[in-house]
Amino acid sequence: MPLTGGRTGGRAFPTTRRSVIDATRDENADVRRAAFDALVAAYWRSVYTHLRLKWRAQPADAEDLAQEFFARAMARGFFDGYDPARARFRTFLRTCVDRFAANARRGERRLKRGGGAAPLALDFVAAERELAAATAGAAPEADSDAWFDREWVRSLFAEAVAELRAASMGTPHEIRFVVFERHDLAPAAGTPRPSYRALGDEFGLPVTQVTNHLAWARRELRRLVLDRLRALSGSDAEFRAEAEDLFGVRIP
């Protein structure tokens, strides 16, 4: 069953072979919009977290700035000047955010929320709640760049899991995803994962079938993550470097 190119929680993910970053410069407005949506999905949490931690923006201000940043990026082609030979796209984007926030702070620009564009439907309340929980006890000067990367990885996995779920549910693969969800996604921090035998008893499956289902789901998820990574990278070299960082292996 082809899973590539499915929908992610209602969001379409553009072609996985072409770089999303290239697509933001496409002549076709629909292609540009889809690419832009993919970038927002991958990076909005990182941007919001960065604004909260590095720029010490209050939640409401960070939300406004994040919305404004993406709106202007789309309208004014912030990413057109990206050169894959000079830096990873993630680094470039973070630099763009820093410049944008610095300008906003200096008051050199009067921010009109969204520049007239409709605000993006992003769950900032949940992001703020998770950020508060994740940074509880952390020093205020915690490495905001590391948080930026961490949130990016989290978004990458979340979107890939959502795509896997959408592609599996209601199909013969549903049981595979459900077993995967019970074993790999469900346990709360500090609680043990169910054993393969317990899962087998729960779903009426032999243990070997449980491991088969898990192997399938993990393999598909790995492929989806790599597809997203490839699409979100500015170059093949960047993709390989990101994949090596993420999975510790070189992509052949």
Added chain:
Amino acid sequence: MTLPENVVAHLQEVLRAPDPPGERYMLHEPVGQGGMGTVYRASDRALGRDVAVKVLRGDVADAEAAVRLEREARILARLEHPGIVPVHDVGTLRDGRVYYVMKLVRGQRLQDFARGAGRSDVLRVVLRVCETVGFAHAHGVVHRDLKPANIMVGAFGEVLVLDWGIARVVGVGPAPDCTVPPPSPVSSQEAAAPPRDPETAPGTVLGTPGFMAPEQARGQPGLVDARTDVYGLGAILRAVVVGDTDGRDVPRPLAAIWTRAVSPEPGARYPSAADLASDITRFLDGQPVTAYREPFTERAGRLFRKYQTAIILVLTYLAVRLLFLVMRGF
């Protein structure tokens, strides 16, 4: 949707696990890490059992490392011995990395075992290691990375020598008394087309400081033979007997055994692992060891300790007899 941190961390870990082609093996958590590869616990779904899969680490996965791991699998496959983990399968991952499948062994590393065991138990484990290494030498294989961390002591007393990643197939050693024979007949195919040995380049140093023989540390592969492993065995013996202590209570004959084994000059060491094992056995049996010339007083003391019960019985008998004679006389 969002994912909690612990779920992301778990997914990253499971997706980092190599993905063997086909449906047979499913990898789980890492159970060991060496200089070249990572060992994972895995499910062999065809046979319904747990196995261990060693995969090249991503950061060292180059052509030379692949050759080395293949060699390791082939070497292990030809060394069928209870002290050597059997290899079941070998293959290549989708990303091109070589892996091999072996029996999953559970137990303690030697240094951990030694902390909770008596000296004689530790010495018997070292004896088993000597036997295993001697077997490998008899098949023309030198381990070259012997250290406590590469020795596993299983729950049922089994002793396994692990990590043959830098092992080397050697011919007849340079010294006439070296006991390493040419490779066994099963290696005839390899002899015809020997696998490239990335470790043979002069100047290349592979091994572990503290357990590596001087000729190995100097990067002189031409001088590596069975006595190189004898050095490693001696270093192991010293490490597990002395442990965290200052070693003052170690009997001199025992210290002499490892001192001879770790001689800087290969010719001054035991010529083979079997000779080293013989001396350890003699020590355990309370006999004089070849590595140590005993002074008369020490010899008398050793004999007394060895025959303590009999000597005390005879002396008691003589004392009673004398007392009896004296009493009768008066």
